[in-house]
Amino acid sequence: MFNMNFANLSPLEARSLIREDKMTRPTAGVASGFVQANLVILKKDLAFEFLLFCQRNPKPCPILDVTEIGSPIPKLVAPNADIRTDIGKYCIYREGILVGEVSDIINYWEEDMVAFLIGCSYTFESALLKNGIPLRHHELDSNVSVYKTNIACIPAGRFAGPTVVSMRPVPNKHLVRAVQVTTNFPSTHGAPIHIGSPEHIGIKDINKPDFGDILPIREDETPVFWACGVTPQAVAMQMKPEIMITHSTGYMFITDVNEEQLTIL
Amino acid sequence: MFNMNFANLSPLEARSLIREDKMTRPTAGVASGFVQANLVILKKDLAFEFLLFCQRNPKPCPILDVTEIGSPIPKLVAPNADIRTDIGKYCIYREGILVGEVSDIINYWEEDMVAFLIGCSYTFESALLKNGIPLRHHELDSNVSVYKTNIACIPAGRFAGPTVVSMRPVPNKHLVRAVQVTTNFPSTHGAPIHIGSPEHIGIKDINKPDFGDILPIREDETPVFWACGVTPQAVAMQMKPEIMITHSTGYMFITDVNEEQLTIL
Incomplete structure (x- = not known):
């Protein structure tokens, strides 16, 4: 209620x-659809x-x-x-x-x-859910897993640093649809930047995220990595x-x- | 040859x-595909x-x-x-x-x-041609028609001004495809900003372009307007x-x- x-x-x-300090909770789920x-x-x-x-x-x-x-x-x-x-x-x-x-x-x-x-990512997550693609961190009421990768951002002036990604396990049968759905939202991170094999983007242990929570990946699922909004903050902080x-x-x-x-x- | x-x-x-000043012609058609x-x-x-x-x-x-x-x-x-x-x-x-x-x-x-x-626009024009959509200004070996509109750009700091558009007559049977093809190229002006009725975007006489050439529009064709790269130059010049x-x-x-x-x- x-x-x-x-x-x-x-x-x-x-x-x-x-x-007016009358709502002091995090904003997930607030003003749904915006x-x-x-x-x-x-x-x-x-x-x-x-x-x-x-x-x-x-x-x-x-x-x-x-x-x-x-x-x-x-x-x-x-x-x-x-x-x-x-x-x-x-x-x-x-x-x-x-x-x-x-x-x-x-x-x-x-x-x-x-x-x-x-x-x-809230925006593309709601689109994934509407398309019948479940989100493990919602099921577990936890956070997504977030990792630093070996994919360097393109530097600009004094700003440089690695791309940070969030990971969501996606059922294999939904992989194509997950790419399509998120491609449609380029203003909110868009298509994944990597599918599968975490080691190819410099993630040594999928069970040791740099931020967020560990998310179990089932046998019929593949880890899918999206660029994460932590990146610009991390890069700005670093300089x-x-x-x-x-x-x-x-x-x-x-x-x-x-x-x-x-x-x- | x-x-x-x-x-x-x-x-x-x-x-x-x-x-090395060994090629002094305009670049249309040079290094095709790039x-x-x-x-x-x-x-x-x-x-x-x-x-x-x-x-x-x-x-x-x-x-x-x-x-x-x-x-x-x-x-x-x-x-x-x-x-x-x-x-x-x-x-x-x-x-x-x-x-x-x-x-x-x-x-x-x-x-x-x-x-x-x-x-x-060269990029989306080549995509239109590949999709069987003819370009009048190519047929006539002329320029597109270019108009100032009443659509204001969103100002930023000292920069402000109207959106400038280019017009290409598109056969009515190709209208949907023309929108789809150019939507796919957001980095080169993307989807049209207006279809039909020039007066709705402040163009009083379609036969009096502000720049470029007059292009005849046939009975089974509709004028389609794309945002034009003249805009940023015009806006910059104005300040x-x-x-x-x-x-x-x-x-x-x-x-x-x-x-x-x-x-x-």
């Missing part, structure tokens, strides 16, 4: 509750290189919106929102080190900041910007964009 | 001939806003590659090329005014310049940057990218 209500909220209603996004905020002097990094690596870093320099309004995906208040929990990093988690960033916002909203602000894991930004609007076909 | 040779050149061979690109060069202080403009308006401004600040090497699409020498003819604009056409820009290149390579360099019309940059590599399916 409680969850049902969260699912039926409009994006505007959900963001208002978050803004695209949620990862957040990375950097200062202007890094904005061109980071945007170029995302443009060169669209699978891990699919850009949904970028604010004007100094503006907290994501005018393409949520023109009534304020990026400084409408996420439940933010992480503040200084020189690459987490220095705090806060529920708004009004006091951290500066006139030369730029906010990047980056697609997240130790003076200040970087992100959403906290699971506390995504809820856009006004209907998931179906992101399909290419 | 002569044309045949140009068509069979590799991109590397074609660029070498252009670099993607050609529009060029816009701006200085670093405009680079973020222009990249953001392109990212927000991917149909008129599909980014194929952007060079690092100060580097003339388009390392994603032609790592052996030099953007300063490998185009046949360049336009130099100061404060939005054309001040010269030159065959290389070695003496104009500055350490804080960034080159943007933007997809062009009168201190210096801007572009390719000259028809003298495109030839990349190493095979046209098929750009399809989404």
